[in-house]
Amino acid sequence: xxxxxxxxxxxxxxxxxxxxxxxxxxxxxxxxxxxxxxxxxxxxxxxxxxxxxxxxxxxxxxxxxxxxxxxxxxxxxxxxxxxxxxxxxxxxxxxxxxxxxxxxxxxxxxxxxxxxxxxxxxxxxxxxxxxxxxxxxxxxxxxxxxxxxxxxxxxxxxxxxxxxxxxxxxxxxxxxxxxxxxxxxxxxxxxxxxxxxxxxxxxxxxxxxxxxxxxxxxxxxxxxxxxxxxxxxxxxxxxxxxxxxxxxxxxxxxxxxxxxxxxxxxxxxxxxxxxxxxxxxxxxxxxxxxxxxxxxxxxxxxxxxxxxxxxxxxxxxxxxxxxxxxxxxxxxxxxxxxxxxxxxxxxxxxxxxxxxxxxxxxxxxxxxxxxxxxxxxxxxxxxxxxxxxxx
Numbered sequence: 106x107x108x109x110x111x112x113x114x115x116x117x118x119x120x121x122x123x124x125x126x127x128x129x130x131x132x133x134x135x136x137x138x139x140x141x142x143x144x145x146x147x148x149x150x151x152x153x154x155x156x157x158x159x160x161x162x163x164x165x166x167x168x169x170x171x172x173x174x175x176x177x178x179x180x181x182x183x184x185x186x187x188x189x190x191x192x193x194x195x196x197x198x199x200x201x202x203x204x205x206x207x208x209x210x211x212x213x214x215x216x217x218x219x220x221x222x223x224x225x226x227x228x229x230x231x232x233x234x235x236x237x238x239x240x241x242x243x244x245x246x247x248x249x250x251x252x253x254x255x256x257x258x259x260x261x262x263x264x265x266x267x268x269x270x271x272x273x274x275x276x277x278x279x280x281x282x283x284x285x286x287x288x289x290x291x292x293x294x295x296x297x298x299x300x301x302x303x304x305x306x307x308x309x310x311x312x313x314x315x316x317x318x319x320x321x322x323x324x325x326x327x328x329x330x331x332x333x334x335x336x337x338x339x340x341x342x343x344x345x346x347x348x349x350x351x352x353x354x355x356x357x358x359x360x361x362x363x364x365x366x367x368x369x370x371x372x373x374x375x376x377x378x379x380x381x382x383x384x385x386x387x388x389x390x391x392x393x394x395x396x397x398x399x400x401x402x403x404x405x406x407x408x409x410x411x412x413x414x415x416x417x418x419x420x421x422x423x424x425x426x427x428x429x430x431x432x433x434x435x436x437x438x439x440x441x442x443x444x445x446x447x448x449x450x451x452x453x454x455x456x457x458x459x460x461x462x463x464x465x466x467x468x469x470x471x472x473x474x475x476x477x478x479x480x481x482x483x484x485x486x487x488x489x490x491x492x493x494x495x496x
Contacts, residue, residue: 111175111185116165120158121148129154129231136161140231144183147192147210150217152232155193156182196233197247201303204251208258208306212324223319234308234322235259240281241293248296257297257327259308260339263315275381276309276325280335297337301327304345331385334393334403338385350382353389353474355422360477362424363417379420384408386422390474395429397450397464407433411480416487423477426469435462442488443469445481453492 111117124132133140133154141154156177164171175182183193194210195203211232215221219228229235235242235258245255262276281290300307309323329338329350340346387408394401409428412418428436435441441452441462450459450467459467469475489495 111159111163111166111189113162113166114189114191117158117162117186117189117191119165120161121146121153123161124153124158125151132161133157141177141196143195143197144177144179145194145196145210145232146186147194147213150213152194152210152214155186158182159186197250199251201251201305204248204256204303205305212306212308215322221323222313222321224322225318226320229259229308229310229320229322233258235261235310235320239293241297243293243296245296252299252303254292254299255296256303256305257293257300257307259310260297261310263312275328275338275340277381277384278337278339280337282335297327298330298351301329301337301349306345307339309339309341328382329385331388331393334388334406336385336403338381340382350385350389353386353422355386355390356474358421360423360479361419361421362412362477362479362483364419380408380414383410383420383422383425386420387425387427390422390425391427391472393427395427395432396469396472397466398429398432399465400429405429409433409436411476411484413437418480421477424480426476432462432464439488439491442485443476443481445478445485448475448481451485451488454494 127135129140136157138154138157138160141156144155145152146155146158147153156175159175159182163175175185177183187193194207196207198204198207211234214232215224215228215234219225226235233244233247236244238261240261241257242259242261243255244258248256248258260278262278280294283290297307304326306324306326309325311321311323313319313321323341324343325339325341326345327337327349328340328346330336331338331351338350384407388403388406392401393403393406395406400406406427407430409426410418411424411426414420418424435457439453440457441450441459441464443449444451448469450464452458452462
């Protein structure tokens, strides 16, 4: 059987314009097509149902009475469109590289077609960036074909439970902990780690306000995780992170006490770009537990810099400590310091005392991994100058 002739690229351009002008749903309904299940034409960043475009273009070329005779798939509509120089994207790829191409195509489509801060939820569902009402969207029916346990595609962060963890440049995303059927939470956690291991981006979905009917979306990457505090580090950007952070390797690196002012800014971030990453690395090194108070509730623990960022302190975890939120504030107020040699807590001569600060273990000697002495010494010297003691 002779293949239908689609040889006029201008006819394809007319079909694309009609699709854009009328919208996907109206275009498909007017021409009697259902939504594509696999193949999409990508043009000017946007995605279009390939089979429908090929057939409407055929009618533009041969007249409105031309029968719809172009089948979908690689050997038919795709081949004809590609011969005219158009690109086809497969939404059911057989390789990780193909999945990367598909996810980046979705992102390109969203950028080309919508205001990324005000998307209708349907825009995210149409091409699988997000679906359902759960926090983690794995799209297991599709991604399990590529990886047995599925691969996370999108995450919803409402900001309702942990608002401080949703930042301008990253999010510390807490593991799901629900009463759904056994194994569901664990499978979503595993699928999110798989996205990190395979260096596949995910879509972070947020509501501008709790009751907002629209959504904001960012392209992001699972840069690491910490199992004891049960959280992922997800950072925004167009490129995958160089490494995946899931355990402490800082002792294998050269220590740098300073460097925040002089270092190259990461992904054009201007204000404390690595605070979320710093917190994760501090938790990797010491655990999500305050060594001075014994508090081990991750949501109550913060990552404190010994040499602060405004003083050009680095984000090396050895320049940090996990402290309870209240003790962190006391530390930043120079109410106490830690002696670099004895590792003991030292307080102001006039108080508050160790007891006043609710410190139950007044030293760091029990830590398996200690802060770097240079960082402790810098902080102790500044503390001594602040309270008028010889350093």
